[in-house]
Amino acid sequence: MLRFLHTSDIHLLRLDGVTPWRYLNKRLTGRLNLALHRGKKQDQSLFDRMVEQVEALALDRFVVTGDLTNLALESEFELCVEKFETIPVPLTVIPGNHDTYTRGSERTQRFEHYMAPYMQGEREGGDYPFVQRFDDVALVGVSSAVATPPFDATGQCGAAQLGRLRRMLTALGEEGLARVVLVHHPPVDGLSKPNHALTDRAAFGEVIAAAGAELILHGHEHVNSEASLPGPDGPVPVHGIASGTSRLQKPGRAAAFSVYDVSSSGFTRELYEWNGTRYASPNA
Numbered sequence: 001m002l003r004f005l006h007t008s009d010i011h012l013l014r015l016d017g018v019t020p021w022r023y024l025n026k027r028l029t030g031r032l033n034l035a036l037h038r039g040k041k042q043d044q045s046l047f048d049r050m051v052e053q054v055e056a057l058a059l060d061r062f063v064v065t066g067d068l069t070n071l072a073l074e075s076e077f078e079l080c081v082e083k084f085e086t087i088p089v090p091l092t093v094i095p096g097n098h099d100t101y102t103r104g105s106e107r108t109q110r111f112e113h114y115m116a117p118y119m120q121g122e123r124e125g126g127d128y129p130f131v132q133r134f135d136d137v138a139l140v141g142v143s144s145a146v147a148t149p150p151f152d153a154t155g156q157c158g159a160a161q162l163g164r165l166r167r168m169l170t171a172l173g174e175e176g177l178a179r180v181v182l183v184h185h186p187p188v189d190g191l192s193k194p195n196h197a198l199t200d201r202a203a204f205g206e207v208i209a210a211a212g213a214e215l216i217l218h219g220h221e222h223v224n225s226e227a228s229l230p231g232p233d234g235p236v237p238v239h240g241i242a243s244g245t246s247r248l249q250k251p252g253r254a255a256a257f258s259v260y261d262v263s264s265s266g267f268t269r270e271l272y273e274w275n276g277t278r279y280a281s282p283n284a
């Protein structure tokens with residue numbers, strides 16, 4: 001049994017000490033985009049409000065499915081670590097496209113450098129997937145984060161990683177564990193525009209159809225969503241969550257997190273949304 005909070009796309013921003021030359025690449029467009037839009041759309045204090053809920057929710061763990069940062073800058077990752085250290089339960093994180101925003105950040109594995117403590121687990125020859133076991137539950141961290149050209153927010157898992165994912169899910173399933181797969185981009189059709197999509201989602205779907213999983217969690221589209229992928233024993237639920245720092249007050253797009261209770265006999269999900277004053281469960 002594992003009780004955890006799922007949030008995503010917190011986009012924590014800190015530009016302290018960043019010199020102008022660093023914007024002479026894709027960050028130029030990203031920085032402009034941020035200046036024009038991000039500040040209006042995100043409120044970092046909503047992440048702090050979420051963290052304040054952790055103890056009352058009696059969580060075992062806190063899960064963030066990518067886009068921790070905006071520009072994959074050292075200063076942003078340092079801010080993430082500072083905030084994460086205030087969370088009173090252990091964390092699991094995976095990267096999003098903003099966490100490998102430039103080829104330099106991807107090549108130097110900046111995300112992995114800072115986030116390694118939150119991604120410890122079993123591996124099969126590559127950084128991803130990684131598997132964290134908690135009694136009868138396994139969190140399976142996949143990376144869909146790749147550096148892309150400007151105005152391209154696509155993701156890709158790659159054939160090698162998907163091969164490992166298939167073998168790992170098969171083995172965990174044979175052990176009878178509840179398998180919760182974490183991936184930043186929605187691995188289903190219909191949620192993302194072409195320049196925002198997981199390009200190898202068909203191959204991802206083939207892995208799930210063959211090996212199975214009990215639950216798939218993602219972020220990226222900043223909206224609460226529920227879909228499914230065919231599995232060997234029936235549909236596998238695929239849940240997306242809105243940005244954890246969204247200022248929007250539109251239904252499904254306000255800052256939100258989910259709390260899951262997962263065991264080998266099933267799971268429950270409770271959604272909490274920011275109502276302008278506090279995070280509240282619409283079902284409460």
Ligand SMILES: [Fe+2]
Pocket residue numbers: 067096097098153184219220221
């Ligand atoms: Fe994203």
